[in-house]
Amino acid sequence: LNEEDFKVLVAIEHGMARHEYVPLEYIAKVTNFTDDKLDMILRKLHRLGLIQRNKGPYIGYVLTTFGYDSLALRALVKRGVLERISADPIGVGKEADIYEGVTPSGEVVAVKFHRIGRVSFRNPRRVRTYVGDRRHISWLYMSRLSAQREYEALVLVHQHGVKAPRPIAHNRHVVVTEKIEGVPLFEVPPLEDPEDVMYQVIENVKLAYTRAGVVHGDLSEFNVLVTVENGREVPVIIDWPQWVPSIHPSAESLLRRDIENIVRFFRRKYNLRVDVEEIIKQVTQG
Ligand SMILES: Nc1ncnc2c1ncn2[C@@H]1O[C@H](COP(=O)(O)OP(=O)(O)OP(=O)(O)O)[C@@H](O)[C@H]1O
Numbered sequence: 001l002n003e004e005d006f007k008v009l010v011a012i013e014h015g016m017a018r019h020e021y022v023p024l025e026y027i028a029k030v031t032n033f034t035d036d037k038l039d040m041i042l043r044k045l046h047r048l049g050l051i052q053r054n055k056g057p058y059i060g061y062v063l064t065t066f067g068y069d070s071l072a073l074r075a076l077v078k079r080g081v082l083e084r085i086s087a088d089p090i091g092v093g094k095e096a097d098i099y100e101g102v103t104p105s106g107e108v109v110a111v112k113f114h115r116i117g118r119v120s121f122r123n124p125r126r127v128r129t130y131v132g133d134r135r136h137i138s139w140l141y142m143s144r145l146s147a148q149r150e151y152e153a154l155v156l157v158h159q160h161g162v163k164a165p166r167p168i169a170h171n172r173h174v175v176v177t178e179k180i181e182g183v184p185l186f187e188v189p190p191l192e193d194p195e196d197v198m199y200q201v202i203e204n205v206k207l208a209y210t211r212a213g214v215v216h217g218d219l220s221e222f223n224v225l226v227t228v229e230n231g232r233e234v235p236v237i238i239d240w241p242q243w244v245p246s247i248h249p250s251a252e253s254l255l256r257r258d259i260e261n262i263v264r265f266f267r268r269k270y271n272l273r274v275d276v277e278e279i280i281k282q283v284t285q286g
């Protein structure tokens, strides 16, 4: 893709804030390209699967998720954050695809593409453009918001020593963090010291709540990766977009649910029995 291709993609991106399908006239006006030139570029972008054409009453275009990915990746490359990215994802969740990336200095990183409003796992290009009916809230906007929120949480908790991936950069719907070499808690081969790992998770929840002012809100054995540092099993908490501040009206009930999820997992799988109320007291009152 060249600069002119990106200029058209950016015009469509901006137009999507106000149009379900961005009218051809709008793109022409913003880019100032001749009809022939614009036509050629739009064909190319369409052929590459970066934009989708309106089949309705007027000619209009929207970005596909792939088109939006291209804009974010280009920005991250320009800013010197990324140099390469893996062809296949290293993780696919309900609301994100995670790829491995490499920075110009050679650091291996995790690149998380937020995909809110994705219709199906198998067909990531099919996306809803509207949520609700009258207000124009697109998958694009929601995915960007989700990434922004996650980045914000990561910065906060990381400042206060919570074990979470170190945030490196974000752009649009993409968050770049340190890559954790670990296995999700739910599929780790039996832990050597489950009690130690559980209390480390609780300690991180406490640090996040009392120091960073953050409640994770979606904590479970699926969002904890277990790494090994100097022979010790160390849990790292991932996946923060749904966090709430500790002063939020729902903070306490979410904190309780987070803790209950973790305690339940360790009871089921490792037969560890602890008093949940005691732990909640310990987390909230120091
Ligand atoms: N920083 C990271 N380093 C290494 N692997 C990661 C990292 N972040 C995510 N992953 C991998 O990608 C998977 C999904 O990540 P994450 O939980 O953040 O996405 P998600 O779409 O929100 O998942 P879900 O909605 O299913 O909980 C993780 O289980 C993990 O295997």
Ligand SMILES: [Mg+2]
Residues within 6 Å of the ligand: 093, 222, 223, 239
């Ligand atoms: Mg997850």
